[in-house]
Amino acid sequence: MRLMRLLASTAALFVITGSNARADVDVLVTYLRQQVKQPPVLSNLDPIPENLGPAGAEVGLKDNQTTGQFLGHNYSMELQDVPIGGDLLGAAQEALNLSPFIVLDAPAADILRVADLPEAEGALIFNVAAPDVELRNDACRANLLHSIPSDVMRSDALIQFLGRKKWSDLALVSGTHESDIRFSDALKYSAWKFGLTIQDEKTWVFDADMRRNAAQEVPLFTQDFKDHDVLLVADEIGDFGRYIAYNTWLPRPIAGSEGMVPQAWSHVVEQWGAAQLQSRFHDHTGRDMRSKDYAAWAALRTIGEAVTRTGSNQIEDLRSFILSDAFELGGFKGRPMNYRDWNGQLRQPIPIVTDRALVAQAPIDGYLHQMTELDTLGLDRPESKCTAFKE
Template sequence: IIVDASAPTLLKLADWAKEKDILLFNIRATDVSLRQEDCRANVMHIVPDRYMLADALAQYLVKMDWKNWLLVHGSTPADAANVEAAERAAKRFGANIVDVREYVDISGGRRDGVGPVPPAKPRKEASVNNTVVPTTGYDVIMVADEDQVFGPLIPYRGGGAPRIVAGTTGLFATTWSPGHEKWGATQANNNFEKDFDRIMLPIDHQAYVAARTIGEAVTRNPKNDFETVSAFIHGPDLQLAPFKGIKQQFRPWDGQFRQPLLIATEKVPVSVSPQRGFPHASHPEIEVDTLGIDEPESICKM
């Protein structure tokens, strides 16, 4: 069953299907808990979790030497989860969050009431012509605003000098982009637009990968019973190539789909993570495992 639903609904479905020959494919819920304390053996996660998304973006920003971030966030639980993911990624890859600011969403308030983002608190003082000048010291405004309450205004309301905007607004990590052109993606985008008269969105690509996984497992196994197909999907012999340049499969410790992530704007991708130069100990031959929860960090008990 391909599931486009929230985490609570997905967990209810997983528990309902526990004693049945049913495998669920999560294409929507990015909650880290679904891959950790709330993981289920009958759930495969196509959509990346927030840790994977934050890690992919952080790797690119650090590679570009944009290491100092002003973190601006909203007041929802999802925003708090994105803040936690950004803080984890910064620590993991050597970035520095110089200040954290909260935008408090006043019920009934108008979006055009969002004021300018104040400069970060001074991180250091520099002496210029014998005059002490405070410097804000951030390269990026990192936004955590999943509901897009104030985020779209941040590129035009940043305090002080212009800065790169990333996170849930501006530059972000994603599974798919309508501007993706490498590894056969142009043909995939064109075919989708021809068939459905609209661009392919990340949720569409995630659903495609889920369906492709099922098709691959069935066609590669003469026996199409549930146990055989499920074992193949969970195992190392599954090798998918959904327009990302490498063969992809699921992590055995939590059912998360291993995949490169695009670093993109709303229109075009600018890079693909994982970036080179971020080694890890557990599976050094699998670069995509630098994104998200690596095996030694996992508390999933499937």
């Protein structure tokens, strides 16, 4: 019986690729990571794994190799780490001289610098780290695809859920870090788009030790908020949000960067075969998969799926296929995922989670779209100012 299943699987792969079966194809991917200085936070309870991102790419590489061994497709990956203040562009040029496939783990400004290199023209670069909406808008690049969701995709997911619950009156507390401000702006945009109201907002500027003072300071900080249904928290660096929960003047749900959190991936996602991916990742790393890991895994699997379906490692063939209606990526989130042909963003459901459970998964029922409900998350075609993909 096991032999019959193996033969059936091999036959299925032959049908998928037709005459391309056993065609020798070599694919080298460079995972290029710019190390960045992490901002100080009040608590050190959530250390950042050293292999955050590359670990997901390694699992994706293994998946590609499993399929590739039947087809003569050979996948390999090199990790290039650029230290803080190091020569990212030089490392990128070196990588592009070896292969046009780059998985790029860097801040938005550095991503654009790499994408604009002469050597990067015609390359296929996957952004797995920067959620900045500008990269999907007027700062988009034709050689740049995004497997990490944008800030607005996450905020749209959360606001859809709140709207479905009819929790329409909101308050907002935001930190001062650049990523906090971006997510705060995204939450305000999503609230406006879906007809919810942010009645009050404040900026968190405390420099006291909230581990000792939260029970005294947070009630006073939130006391003058108008009555609201949910308190939104924009604390993307994980600094203060944990101390706001259960200490507010009014007993209200917390959502955003704390409480109910919209994420690309979480260890609590178990449906749709996700438990199998979670198990494989844990076996490989000894830890849970995080959002950047998932984005890196999706980038490698995008390359692998495109090579499998086309039997080619040529960039133009792969890019055309990836941006076509024929491309589908099984992402263990209940729906086939594909890329928006107007800005290169990977369409994907967004889980809304707590530390211990999946609360909901967006798009939320009732939010309709003429093409696909996944396009209710993030910049839809009429919203995006990206023109690079039209050229």
